[in-house]
Amino acid sequence: MAKLLSSPCSPSSSTSFYSFHNGNLCYPRKLNSSPSKSHLFKWAPKIFARIQLRSHFELNSSNGHPLNAVSLQDEGSATNPQAEELRLLEIEEDSTLSITVVGASGDLAKKKIFPALFALYYEDCLPKNFVVFGYSRTKMNDEELRNMISRTLTCRIDKRENCDNKMAQFLKRCFYHSGQYNSEEHFQELNCKLKEKEGSRLSNRLFYLSIPPNIFVDVVRCASTKASSTTGWTRVIVEKPFGRNSESSSELTRCLKQYLTEDQIFRIDHYLGKELVENLSVLRFSNLVFEPLWSRNYIRNVQLIFSEDFGTEGRGGYFDNYGIIRDIMQNHLLQILALFAMETPVSLDAEDVRNEKVKVLRSMRPLQLEDVVVGQYKGHSKGGKSYPGYTDDPTVPSNSATPTFAAAALFINNARWDGVPFLMKAGKALHTKRAEIIVQFRHVPGNLFKRNFATDLDKATNELVLRVQPDEAIYLKINNKVPGLGMRLDRSDLNLLYKARYPREIPDAYERLLLDAIEGERRLFIRRDELDAAWSLFTPMLKELEERKIAPELYPYGSRGPVGAHYLAAKHNVRWGDLTGEE
Numbered sequence: 001m002a003k004l005l006s007s008p009c010s011p012s013s014s015t016s017f018y019s020f021h022n023g024n025l026c027y028p029r030k031l032n033s034s035p036s037k038s039h040l041f042k043w044a045p046k047i048f049a050r051i052q053l054r055s056h057f058e059l060n061s062s063n064g065h066p067l068n069a070v071s072l073q074d075e076g077s078a079t080n081p082q083a084e085e086l087r088l089l090e091i092e093e094d095s096t097l098s099i100t101v102v103g104a105s106g107d108l109a110k111k112k113i114f115p116a117l118f119a120l121y122y123e124d125c126l127p128k129n130f131v132v133f134g135y136s137r138t139k140m141n142d143e144e145l146r147n148m149i150s151r152t153l154t155c156r157i158d159k160r161e162n163c164d165n166k167m168a169q170f171l172k173r174c175f176y177h178s179g180q181y182n183s184e185e186h187f188q189e190l191n192c193k194l195k196e197k198e199g200s201r202l203s204n205r206l207f208y209l210s211i212p213p214n215i216f217v218d219v220v221r222c223a224s225t226k227a228s229s230t231t232g233w234t235r236v237i238v239e240k241p242f243g244r245n246s247e248s249s250s251e252l253t254r255c256l257k258q259y260l261t262e263d264q265i266f267r268i269d270h271y272l273g274k275e276l277v278e279n280l281s282v283l284r285f286s287n288l289v290f291e292p293l294w295s296r297n298y299i300r301n302v303q304l305i306f307s308e309d310f311g312t313e314g315r316g317g318y319f320d321n322y323g324i325i326r327d328i329m330q331n332h333l334l335q336i337l338a339l340f341a342m343e344t345p346v347s348l349d350a351e352d353v354r355n356e357k358v359k360v361l362r363s364m365r366p367l368q369l370e371d372v373v374v375g376q377y378k379g380h381s382k383g384g385k386s387y388p389g390y391t392d393d394p395t396v397p398s399n400s401a402t403p404t405f406a407a408a409a410l411f412i413n414n415a416r417w418d419g420v421p422f423l424m425k426a427g428k429a430l431h432t433k434r435a436e437i438i439v440q441f442r443h444v445p446g447n448l449f450k451r452n453f454a455t456d457l458d459k460a461t462n463e464l465v466l467r468v469q470p471d472e473a474i475y476l477k478i479n480n481k482v483p484g485l486g487m488r489l490d491r492s493d494l495n496l497l498y499k500a501r502y503p504r505e506i507p508d509a510y511e512r513l514l515l516d517a518i519e520g521e522r523r524l525f526i527r528r529d530e531l532d533a534a535w536s537l538f539t540p541m542l543k544e545l546e547e548r549k550i551a552p553e554l555y556p557y558g559s560r561g562p563v564g565a566h567y568l569a570a571k572h573n574v575r576w577g578d579l580t581g582e583e
């Protein structure tokens with residue numbers, strides 16, 4: 001009889017599905033502790049059913065798979081118990097997973113998607129039968145795609161044992177098809193190539209749209225009509241931006257809905273796949289020392305900061321149409337805010353978590369223009385080196401008013417957060433590359449030690465900092481007695497630096513999210529109503545900003561950004577937290 005393991009399967013035996021390993025029931029990597037009773041209750045019978053079906057199949061079928069006769073429509077199968085059991089059979093040898101990267105010649109595909117797929121393969125997280133297809137207009141053959149992948153591949157696995165050998169095996173699974181994005185005929189050709197690789201096995205197909213948004217709908221139309229799976233699921237990962245405002249986002253949704261169900265659409269926001277963002281809920285909901293403080297009673301303000309030390313290099317054409325508010329704030333920072341501020345979800349199930357995120361987003365006051373400051377970087381020379389201004393980019397109009405920096409104050413009109421400013425700051429070409437969540441707590445009422453601080457009391461409130469990147473860390477700034485006979489206090493950090501505490505490398509966000517999409521786990525993807533709520537908050541302000549042609553405040557490349565951000569913070573009685581390591 002199978003035993004229940006109390007820890008996940010080792011990486012070598014890792015599986016993204018429940019399975020048996022050495023007589024033990026192993027559970028997916030997402031459960032980082034032993035499965036809950038309800039989880040086991042839900043899954044165990046299916047595991048046994050699957051094992052039985054499998055043994056039956058192994059005993060009774062010598063060639064071909066009876067499963068191929070069964071048509072499984074994406075998630076609709078979840079409501080049909082028989083189909084659900086069969087869905088469990090999509091593991092390993094019974095099915096083929098194909099991942100088609102549309103826009104394979106592009107920046108994101110090279111920098112993030114292929115490396116993440118390789119890392120998943122290296123870690124044994126992909127099913128036994130999988131193929132990767134690149135699709136774009138650039139003429140390439142399979143060999144050229146493989147060269148491109150191995151040439152440009154830099155990822156956390158690089159220095160690992162046996163990497164070259166694994167890479168050679170991975171590349172054998174990579175293929176390429178060149179085609180137009182609006183050609184059904186070319187997607188039909190892709191379909192034939194996919195079928196050839198799938199053979200008689202059940203096929204699950206994942207399309208990753210790593211292309212500019214103006215061609216999303218063409219691709220979805222062609223892929224869904226000509227290259228959908230007829231035996232398993234078909235899912236589509238859609239990259240941001242999902243529109244420019246409420247109207248264009250709804251229009252995009254309406255168009256996609258003609259070809260895909262909501263269940264098939266995985267709207268990616270890669271910040272949700274970052275380790276520290278994923279840890280936010282753990283920190284809050286499983287530590288008694290934090291959750292009781294998580295409200296207006298103890299928190300004075302929350303700051304969400306994104307800073308890059310490089311400009312729009314090479315992406316000016318895309319960026320000028322969107323600007324920093326749409327590129328970073330409306331999605332990455334707002335998603336973090338929603339996770340930070342939501343009420344406790346009923347469970348960690350995707351729908352429960354996303355319900356809470358939607359609730360908090362809908363409780364927010366739409367952003368007002370007077371609570372926004374915009375900036376744009378200008379050319380600057382430093383140490384004999386000159387750095388270009390935003391409008392020096394040949395793909396950007398010389399009179400562009402697109403913000404490359406913005407600071408904003410947002411408010412949540414609910415009982416927990418009434419009056420607490422949530423400040424966002426995002427900028428390109430600043431002095432540092434960092435993403436942090438800073439929580440500033442209130443003063444200790446009637447602080448007995450107020451005379452003993454070397455610094456002013458305003459700087460002596462507790463601060464919790466989650467450094468999302470680089471060098472993931474959690475700091476709690478506390479007041480501490482300086483050792484000695486006197487009574488002098490200073491600020492010290494309780495410091496959880498990940499690289500010191502956890503020697504293993506941290507998976508890239510794209511690895512986590514790709515694996516989730518493969519597993520059909522939607523918690524870290526954006527649901528349609530979340531997207532609508534997010535756009536409702538930003539659209540009126542963006543419209544006004546553009547209609548009134550508000551000129552951005554210029555700041556030198558490599559600086560701390562426009563001074564207006566400080567006035568905005570001061571207006572809300574906030575002092576920007578020092579980015580860690582810079583005090």
Ligand SMILES: NC(=O)C1=CN([C@@H]2O[C@H](COP(=O)(O)OP(=O)(O)OC[C@H]3O[C@@H](n4cnc5c(N)ncnc54)[C@H](OP(=O)(O)O)[C@@H]3O)[C@@H](O)[C@H]2O)C=CC1
Nearest residue numbers: 103105106107108109136137138210211212213239240241
């Ligand atoms: N790069 C990044 O860091 C990030 C990108 N994203 C999003 O991911 C998606 C892909 O980004 P990225 O790789 O940078 O984009 P690219 O500009 O590199 O475009 C990807 C591919 O799409 C094709 N393409 C480019 N422009 C057009 C066009 N006007 N019409 C038709 N095809 C075109 C090109 O392939 P070919 O000519 O061979 O067909 C290109 O290689 C975008 O939606 C972007 O917003 C999101 C987060 C970060």
Ligand SMILES: O=C1O[C@H](COP(=O)(O)O)[C@@H](O)[C@H](O)[C@H]1O
Nearest residue numbers: 240270308315327328332435469
């Ligand atoms: O989505 C985007 O994110 C990147 C920053 O991602 P990171 O993981 O490197 O922090 C940003 O450069 C880009 O402009 C934006 O589109």
